[in-house]
Structure formats: C-alpha cells, structure tokens
Amino acid sequence: EDDANVRTFIRDVLGGAGYGVVEALSGTEAAAICAGTDRRIDLVLTDVVLPGMSGKELAAMIERKHPGIAVLFMSGYTDNAIVHHGVLDPGVAFIEKPFSPDALLLKVHEMLERHGEEARG
Numbered sequence: 147e148d149d150a151n152v153r154t155f156i157r158d159v160l161g162g163a164g165y166g167v168v169e170a171l172s173g174t175e176a177a178a179i180c181a182g183t184d185r186r187i188d189l190v191l192t193d194v195v196l197p198g199m200s201g202k203e204l205a206a207m208i209e210r211k212h213p214g215i216a217v218l219f220m221s222g223y224t225d226n227a228i229v230h231h232g233v234l235d236p237g238v239a240f241i242e243k244p245f246s247p248d249a250l251l252l253k254v255h256e257m258l259e260r261h262g263e264e265a266r267g
Contacts, residue, residue: 147193147220148172152243156191159247160254173199177207187212189257194221216261218253220245 147153148171157167168187170176173196180187190208192201205217222243241253 147191148197156250159250163251165254172197173201173204176204180208181211187215188261189216189218189254191218191220191254194219194223214261216257218257 147156153169153171157169161167168179170179173192176190176192177199180190187208190205192204194201196204201219205219209215209217216239218239218241220241220243239253239257241250245253
C-alpha cells in the first residue's frame with residue numbers, strides 16, 4: 147500500500163490482533179522483501195494499483211518464491227468494476243476500501259483459515 151495512512155491503519159489493526167506485519171511502500175519493495183526472505187509468509191495484502199507495478203503482477207512475483215501463498219487484494223474500486231475491466235480475475239480474494247478494522251480482521255482470518263485448509267489437503 148503506497149498510502150502511508152492506510153498502511154499505518156492496516157499495520158496497527160493487524161499488529162494489534164497479534165499478526166506479524168511487514169510493510170512495503172511499493173510493489174517493487176514488497177517483491178524484494180519476499181524474495182529476500184526464507185521466513186514463512188502466510189498472506190500478502192496488496193492494493194490493486196501500486197507504483198511501478200500492479201498488485202496482480204506483485205502477487206505473481208511473490209507466488210514464484212512462495213507457491214500457494216494467500217493473496218488478498220484491496221482497492222477503492224468495487225470488485226465488480228475491477229473484474230469487469232480485467233484488472234483482476236473473477237473469484238480472487240478482495241476487500242473494498244475503505245474498510246473497518248473488524249472487516250479487515252474477518253477477511254484476513256477467513257483467508258488464513260481457507261489457506262490452511264488447502265495446505266492440509
């Protein structure tokens with residue numbers, strides 16, 4: 147997320163709920179962080195539109211190093227508008243901004259639960 151206020155909000159909400167959070171200012175920085183770590187990353191939360199690359203491009207780069215990682219896209223546009231314009235594929239995990247702390251925590255929890263079930267087979 148390139149908006150510092152949104153990034154801080156997300157960090158505070160997720161960190162306050164006990165999640166470990168790694169922040170990145172851009173898609174390029176996020177890709178470099180993920181490529182440079184062997185630490186397990188459970189979920190990537192990315193804006194659909196980022197400086198230098200799209201969230202979809204970022205997710206593809208990260209998935210090469212961390213196959214099967216959960217990815218949650220966010221945008222100020224509705225998911226219907228984004229899918230309709232071909233920015234994201236139908237059925238991807240999405241949360242519309244602005245979102246409440248509870249909505250974010252619920253979506254992240256759902257993603258991690260689903261991802262854990264898929265990993266277990």
